[in-house]
Amino acid sequence: MACGYIGLSCNALQDWRTFAADLGMQVSSDSTETRLLLRVDERAFRVSVEPGEDAVRYVGWEVASEQGLDRLAVRLSAAGIECTESPDLAIERGVDRLIRTADPGGNVLEFFVGARIAREPFVSPTGAVFVTSHRGRGDLGFGHVVVTFDDYEAARHFYIDLLGFDVSDICLLEQPWLFTRVNPRHHSLAFGHVPGQSAYHHFMLEVTDEDTVGRALDRFMDAGAPLTAGLGRHTNDLMLSFYVRSPSGIEVEYGCQGRLIDDNAWSTATYESDRIWGHRRLGG
Numbered sequence: 001m002a003c004g005y006i007g008l009s010c011n012a013l014q015d016w017r018t019f020a021a022d023l024g025m026q027v028s029s030d031s032t033e034t035r036l037l038l039r040v041d042e043r044a045f046r047v048s049v050e051p052g053e054d055a056v057r058y059v060g061w062e063v064a065s066e067q068g069l070d071r072l073a074v075r076l077s078a079a080g081i082e083c084t085e086s087p088d089l090a091i092e093r094g095v096d097r098l099i100r101t102a103d104p105g106g107n108v109l110e111f112f113v114g115a116r117i118a119r120e121p122f123v124s125p126t127g128a129v130f131v132t133s134h135r136g137r138g139d140l141g142f143g144h145v146v147v148t149f150d151d152y153e154a155a156r157h158f159y160i161d162l163l164g165f166d167v168s169d170i171c172l173l174e175q176p177w178l179f180t181r182v183n184p185r186h187h188s189l190a191f192g193h194v195p196g197q198s199a200y201h202h203f204m205l206e207v208t209d210e211d212t213v214g215r216a217l218d219r220f221m222d223a224g225a226p227l228t229a230g231l232g233r234h235t236n237d238l239m240l241s242f243y244v245r246s247p248s249g250i251e252v253e254y255g256c257q258g259r260l261i262d263d264n265a266w267s268t269a270t271y272e273s274d275r276i277w278g279h280r281r282l283g284g
């Protein structure tokens with residue numbers, strides 16, 4: 001499985017165009033006035049933005065095969081969780097098949113197979129090369145998402161016990177945070193307990209090198225963009241990154257050098273801090 005796409009809304013699509021360009025994302029030629037489709041690799045889109053109140057509308061999780069998708073639907077239904085296959089939405093997202101459900105926080109999830117590969121090559125406006133796969137290790141998805149849950153135990157049951165996400169490690173912040181993987185990327189989903197708040201905190205995009213990260217940081221600083229955390233390195237996935245608030249409200253972590261996990265040579269650890277250095281919170 002992999003974190004395949006994310007759907008956002010925002011009433012200032014033009015702001016998103018500028019923001020995406022500063023991240024090095026390419027605006028797809030399939031974009032319309034009411035749907036901005038953003039690319040980071042060969043896929044037709046990885047981020048979709050439509051007009052509306054600032055929100056994360058859905059997160060798309062890519063399943064490797066149709067059989068895997070069918071098994072997932074059976075598992076969700078057997079657990080009493082409503083899930084619906086939608087051919088219309090599949091067409092809209094440009095995938096072969098899609099099943100829609102929601103997690104215990106009410107976040108809409110779309111499990112899909114058969115993502116569309118664009119005819120046109122990916123060309124970053126900043127020369128950025130994004131890490132979405134690894135030669136020999138397969139699909140890594142666009143990055144990761146981090147989300148808070150009011151009901152942490154329900155989220156843990158849903159993602160770990162039911163969907164089978166593997167715990168990579170635990171971070172002790174105010175509360176324990178679980179960092180979970182579905183492919184060799186250290187984590188595709190991290191979540192923690194925040195009372196009264198079930199919401200996405202950020203999504204991460206990974207590029208190949210620190211100069212691309214540094215040049216993006218320069219662009220955001222020069223533009224007076226709402227940076228939310230300065231440059232730093234995480235303890236667990238070793239990502240060198242900074243955070244900036246997107247026009248949809250959700251933060252974007254932009255980094256490089258993220259760690260990949262070999263299931264045969266990995267032990268789960270509990271970290272007392274999420275950063276080796278940096279990531280100082282900023283006002284953005």
Ligand SMILES: [Fe+2]
Binds near residue numbers: 144204
């Ligand atoms: Fe992150």
